[in-house]
Amino acid sequence: MFNTEIRKHIEETSCHGFLMIDTANSRNWGFGSSERLKCDSCSYVSPYYRLYEELETGKRGRKPAKINVGLQTGLMTTPISNTGMRRILAHANIAPPPPNVSAMHRAAGKVSEAMVALNVKDMHDIREKIKQDNRLCRLKDGTKVNVEGDTCYNNPLFNSGGHTPFQGGTIAVTTMSENNTRSKRIVGVHVANKLCMVARPLRNQGIAVDCPNHDGKCTANMSETDVIGNEEKWNEQVARKINTDLNIASFTGDGDSKGHSGVDKAQVQQTVHFKDLRHLGNSLKRAINKAQFNSGMFAGPASKRANFQNRFALSIRARCMSELTRAHKNTKVI
Template sequence: MVFVSKKKQKLLDIGYKRGESSRKRGIQHKYGNNSSANTRYERLERSAFIARIHTSDNILTFHDVDGSETPVKPLRPRVNRASYVDRFKVSASSKVHPDLRTNKIYVPALLQTMMSTENRKHRLCNSKCRGDLVIDGVASIKWGFGWKERLKCTRCLYVGKHYKLFNEVNTKGKGRRSAEINIGFQIGVASTSIGNTSSRRIMNTSNIIAPTPNAMQKQANKVCAALKCLNEKSMAAVRKNLVAENAQIGQKDASMVNVEGDTCYNNPIFNSDATPFQAGTIAVTTMCENNTKNKQILGVHIANKLCRAAAVLRNKGKQVECPNHRGHCSANVSEREQIGDEGKWNRSLSTQLSQDIKIANFTCDGDSRAFQGVSRSQSHRVGHLKDLRHLGNSLKREINKAPFSKDMLRGHTRSSVRNRFALSVKSRCMAELKAAHRTHQGKIETLKRVMPEVISTIVLCFRGYCGNQCAKNSYVCSGNKRQAKNFMPANVKVKMVASDQEVLKKCIEMVLGPMALEATKLLTTTQKCEAVNRSYQAVTPKNVTFSRNCVGRIHGQVHKLNQGYADSVLEKTSELNASLTPGSKVIGQIGYEDRSIRNQKRPSRVTKARALRASTRDRKYRLHEEMHYCRGISDPKPDYSSLPHLQHHKYA
């Protein structure tokens, strides 16, 4: 009797038998027609055979690149050769267990205790034995990243007990206690853009035995739920401290706070072919205070349509409605609801904040629904302030669409030069507004009185009459024609007729008009919220969907932004009973990382970064000007003035 291994027997069972033909969907295929003297036969491996085989009149053939049949005829495939990973599954003959040659994570103090204790016990049991105590690799017990090990003698039959080589958390309740390393690892993963799958790949490529996916997911669910509770308590403390500081500085109503808000989405919310609804599935609404320069985050509202459990049940043919279906439902928004309803999200968040503070002025972008949601949730009148950045971008868009005459920028491409002209006007208006606020110390009535002259001066400056009027009325231009050329090419002249001047004044009044001055009286922006929105991508990137734990990840990121990196890590680990070791190098590395982050936010570093960005922008615009406006600028242009059907269209 001949014995074969299980692997070989399985290959023999699934392979083709002698005389057996290939069958597919009940159709019997043949491996060739009448052969000739030039016919050649080839037997490929099963994977290559499936990838290359074609059927023509129930005959299996190979095709050339032009779709014709090749002269080679296929034979029944042979079994695939062993893959590269299969070769590593077989351990080389060695007396040491293969798991003992991998990298494992132990607590050195606990390992030292195990070695010293077992050495004493071994000597007491058999004092004459000269064997060595080694780790019993077969009996190792894995607990996430932690291990329980025992020692055995290489000569006698001595076998020690299992020792926990990891620290456990001090929690009450039934069941096994979690290891501190497992909780700490999930806290760290939740603050990065990777998940458990990516982290397991990093561990495996580092020759570290990773925990099972299910164990890591369960631990992540518990950690993210705890992070949400921790951050909600932290934001409540921030609001109470803000009210206390307002009372200390003598504010009339200590609970009144200026707030800025914005909403971001995990995907663009415009419609796509995949769904008739808005494409976004997660909406995060953030509100920050504008009373201080720190601009701490006061509240976060997360609207989530994603539910993995419901998707699994729907694939099984069951009717499931989110949220609050049977089992765990991670969604808090129904599929029928509009994910882009910023008014609803802001109303819900401001209602939550109203327990501690009152919103005095709300700064947002051009979406009026956000302000309406905040206004409806407050029992008093809320001021509506415009964001300077979004207002400037609106000015730029309107100038690009403005009905200027076709001769205003004659001889140049409209798409590029007009965009440069719009950028220059936007930059000039913003500079004038900020400089006027500094000069008049934010007095709105004074600003309203002087701005009409400033608007007329800006129009004259862009017409080319930059001189005494700029030196007299402008706050940023001394009459040297530089401010009108921030983005415009040097050889481009703006030729404005009377209608062009009126159109440009109307556009400028979007930023420097009386109503605009009232809406921007505090010069507030939503830049803090925009920065927070970008930081969310560090924990919930757009190419990865954390349907179950996106809420906990976002709250963990908010806690880090409010408390700082080092304090946030220490508070998170302490809250989950996985405290770090005081005085260790781990604390030193966390402190070094925290100092590096704080140094990047110093005013001097920020000023240098802004200056570098400005110089880089100017250099690129000058380079673009040399490439596109200084070559061939004198080439003749077609004259359309004699065409009668274009005479009725005055504006470009």
């Protein structure tokens, strides 16, 4: 930009003044900007130059800047929101003025749609790769896959007790990963979401809105009255997605929900169910703490017996987990 305009400025005006960026007339496009040069001695003004690269979309209209798309892609891997990112940039005086929040949200929506499509394709490719590996191993049924899965929430479900009549969580993410290889790649995901940014302002205006069936764009895919902790339903939906390419042979879950029932509903053939060691150990510890032992089992005053029983439960859990881990390592598959 400077080399071209300095030469052009001298050729057209014969002026030897200095060219500087016209910051008062910058054109911002999110985090990208278009700048022009002006002379401090004459009235020469250069055309605008884009100081960012555009992303080709194949559609009509203004192209998005790569820096804006890259920022939204990076934010999706962090807990920082668009509002938080805008505040950071404003306090650091990095991009004055900071980009508009609504524009950042629109960019995030477009990037998230592309990310969802990319992840769906990636999980499909992983499932196809598992079938290829099964055929290379000369398995009788090349579509079999062993999976493990669980559901996590944006808030602990027990947090609502005594504080609100509503459920503690509003988002549930159910993930299943394959157990055929050591990579444990994710082969199925389902996100249950009750949050809708469109419905809330409408309800504040007295308009009856029922998510996710109202007009316009609804970010929720379940009703507010639905049970967010229905892991049976979420596991069934993930299992049906996996069944488009593979058949689940075994499912390892936490054992404290009905997730295994959901996998059974989605399967035509019978599924073997296992419990993961961490939840199995915790269940064993709770059972020992609740057990009624003989009065002579734990000596000492009553105030210390509960402590002795808890330490005994921890010891039994550690011993059992050690035995199971060693047995698994020593097992040779022929």
